[in-house]
Amino acid sequence: MEQPSHELSTLFDQLGLPSDGKAIDDFIVAHPLAPEIKLVEADFWSDQQKALLREWLLADGEEAVLVDQLNVRLHDGK
Template sequence: MDTSKHTLSTLFEQLGMASDKASIDDFIGRHSPLPREIAIQDAPFWSESQSHFLEEGLEDDSDWAEIIDELDAQLRH
Protein backbone atom coordinates (compact mmCIF):
# COMPACT_ATOMS: atom_id res chain seq x y z
CA MET A 1 0.00 0.00 0.00
CA ASP A 2 1.24 3.45 -0.89
CA THR A 3 1.36 5.53 2.29
CA SER A 4 3.13 8.58 0.86
CA LYS A 5 1.50 11.99 1.20
CA HIS A 6 -0.23 12.91 -2.01
CA THR A 7 -0.03 16.41 -3.47
CA LEU A 8 -1.76 18.15 -6.35
CA SER A 9 1.33 17.35 -8.38
CA THR A 10 1.13 13.61 -7.67
CA LEU A 11 -2.62 13.65 -8.33
CA PHE A 12 -2.08 15.24 -11.73
CA GLU A 13 0.66 12.68 -12.46
CA GLN A 14 -1.75 9.89 -11.52
CA LEU A 15 -4.33 11.41 -13.89
CA GLY A 16 -1.73 11.43 -16.69
CA MET A 17 -1.53 15.21 -16.86
CA ALA A 18 1.25 17.80 -16.66
CA SER A 19 2.05 18.14 -12.97
CA ASP A 20 4.20 21.24 -12.64
CA LYS A 21 2.77 24.21 -10.71
CA ALA A 22 2.22 26.35 -13.82
CA SER A 23 0.30 23.57 -15.59
CA ILE A 24 -1.85 22.88 -12.54
CA ASP A 25 -2.59 26.59 -12.08
CA ASP A 26 -3.47 26.86 -15.77
CA PHE A 27 -5.78 23.84 -15.58
CA ILE A 28 -7.59 25.22 -12.53
CA GLY A 29 -7.86 28.65 -14.16
CA ARG A 30 -9.32 27.21 -17.36
CA HIS A 31 -11.88 25.01 -15.60
CA SER A 32 -13.00 27.26 -12.73
CA PRO A 33 -15.48 27.84 -11.39
CA LEU A 34 -16.96 24.36 -11.46
CA PRO A 35 -20.70 24.67 -10.74
CA ARG A 36 -21.75 23.29 -7.35
CA GLU A 37 -24.29 20.94 -8.93
CA ILE A 38 -21.56 19.06 -10.83
CA ALA A 39 -19.57 16.53 -8.83
CA ILE A 40 -15.85 16.81 -9.53
CA GLN A 41 -15.72 13.34 -11.11
CA ASP A 42 -18.62 14.28 -13.43
CA ALA A 43 -16.98 17.42 -14.82
CA PRO A 44 -16.91 17.34 -18.62
CA PHE A 45 -13.17 17.95 -18.90
CA TRP A 46 -12.13 14.53 -17.52
CA SER A 47 -11.57 11.44 -19.62
CA GLU A 48 -13.55 8.36 -18.65
CA SER A 49 -10.56 6.83 -16.86
CA GLN A 50 -9.78 10.07 -15.00
CA SER A 51 -13.40 10.38 -13.91
CA HIS A 52 -13.41 6.78 -12.72
CA PHE A 53 -10.19 7.28 -10.72
CA LEU A 54 -11.61 10.38 -9.00
CA GLU A 55 -14.94 8.71 -8.26
CA GLU A 56 -13.27 5.60 -6.88
CA GLY A 57 -10.88 7.66 -4.77
CA LEU A 58 -13.75 9.54 -3.17
CA GLU A 59 -16.14 6.60 -2.76
CA ASP A 60 -13.49 4.38 -1.20
CA ASP A 61 -12.21 7.26 0.96
CA SER A 62 -8.78 6.27 -0.31
CA ASP A 63 -5.56 8.04 0.50
CA TRP A 64 -6.28 10.16 -2.60
CA ALA A 65 -9.58 11.51 -1.21
CA GLU A 66 -8.06 14.45 0.70
CA ILE A 67 -6.15 15.81 -2.29
CA ILE A 68 -9.13 15.21 -4.61
CA ASP A 69 -11.20 17.30 -2.18
CA GLU A 70 -8.52 19.99 -2.28
CA LEU A 71 -8.65 20.09 -6.08
CA ASP A 72 -12.43 20.19 -5.92
CA ALA A 73 -12.31 23.21 -3.60
CA GLN A 74 -9.85 25.01 -5.87
CA LEU A 75 -12.03 24.35 -8.92
CA ARG A 76 -15.06 25.86 -7.11
CA HIS A 77 -13.44 29.30 -6.64
Protein backbone atom coordinates in the same frame (compact mmCIF):
# COMPACT_ATOMS: atom_id res chain seq x y z
CA MET B 1 -3.41 30.39 -4.52
CA GLU B 2 -5.09 28.67 -1.58
CA GLN B 3 -3.55 25.18 -1.74
CA PRO B 4 0.05 24.53 -2.75
CA SER B 5 0.00 22.94 -6.20
CA HIS B 6 2.73 20.45 -5.33
CA GLU B 7 0.24 18.64 -3.10
CA LEU B 8 -1.81 17.88 -6.19
CA SER B 9 1.08 16.79 -8.40
CA THR B 10 0.62 13.10 -7.58
CA LEU B 11 -3.06 13.26 -8.52
CA PHE B 12 -2.31 15.11 -11.75
CA ASP B 13 0.38 12.53 -12.59
CA GLN B 14 -2.16 9.74 -12.11
CA LEU B 15 -4.69 11.61 -14.26
CA GLY B 16 -2.10 11.84 -17.05
CA LEU B 17 -1.95 15.63 -16.85
CA PRO B 18 1.04 17.97 -16.55
CA SER B 19 1.82 18.13 -12.85
CA ASP B 20 4.13 21.07 -12.26
CA GLY B 21 2.75 23.93 -10.17
CA LYS B 22 2.08 26.30 -13.07
CA ALA B 23 0.36 23.60 -15.14
CA ILE B 24 -1.91 22.71 -12.21
CA ASP B 25 -2.77 26.37 -11.59
CA ASP B 26 -3.42 26.89 -15.32
CA PHE B 27 -5.69 23.82 -15.44
CA ILE B 28 -7.71 25.05 -12.48
CA VAL B 29 -8.14 28.53 -13.94
CA ALA B 30 -9.15 27.04 -17.31
CA HIS B 31 -11.69 24.59 -15.84
CA PRO B 32 -13.79 26.36 -13.20
CA LEU B 33 -16.78 24.38 -11.97
CA ALA B 34 -20.20 25.79 -11.21
CA PRO B 35 -21.46 24.94 -7.71
CA GLU B 36 -24.00 22.43 -9.03
CA ILE B 37 -21.42 20.40 -11.00
CA LYS B 38 -19.79 17.52 -9.13
CA LEU B 39 -16.07 17.08 -9.72
CA VAL B 40 -16.45 13.53 -11.04
CA GLU B 41 -19.19 14.62 -13.45
CA ALA B 42 -17.28 17.45 -15.11
CA ASP B 43 -17.27 17.08 -18.88
CA PHE B 44 -13.54 17.76 -19.26
CA TRP B 45 -12.53 14.41 -17.70
CA SER B 46 -12.14 11.25 -19.75
CA ASP B 47 -13.97 8.14 -18.56
CA GLN B 48 -10.68 6.80 -17.19
CA GLN B 49 -10.00 10.03 -15.28
CA LYS B 50 -13.52 9.99 -13.81
CA ALA B 51 -13.02 6.39 -12.70
CA LEU B 52 -9.71 7.27 -11.01
CA LEU B 53 -11.25 10.24 -9.21
CA ARG B 54 -14.11 8.06 -7.94
CA GLU B 55 -11.66 5.35 -6.86
CA TRP B 56 -9.54 7.84 -4.94
CA LEU B 57 -12.60 9.32 -3.24
CA LEU B 58 -13.73 5.88 -2.13
CA ALA B 59 -10.27 5.12 -0.77
CA ASP B 60 -11.07 7.68 1.93
CA GLY B 61 -7.42 8.27 2.76
CA GLU B 62 -4.76 10.67 1.58
CA GLU B 63 -5.98 10.15 -1.98
CA ALA B 64 -9.45 11.38 -1.06
CA VAL B 65 -7.93 14.48 0.56
CA LEU B 66 -6.13 15.32 -2.70
CA VAL B 67 -9.33 14.89 -4.73
CA ASP B 68 -11.16 17.10 -2.24
CA GLN B 69 -8.46 19.78 -2.56
CA LEU B 70 -8.84 19.71 -6.33
CA ASN B 71 -12.62 19.88 -5.98
CA VAL B 72 -12.41 22.96 -3.77
CA ARG B 73 -9.96 24.71 -6.07
CA LEU B 74 -11.98 23.98 -9.22
CA HIS B 75 -15.15 25.27 -7.59
CA ASP B 76 -13.32 28.37 -6.34
CA GLY B 77 -11.58 28.82 -9.71
CA LYS B 78 -8.17 29.34 -8.08
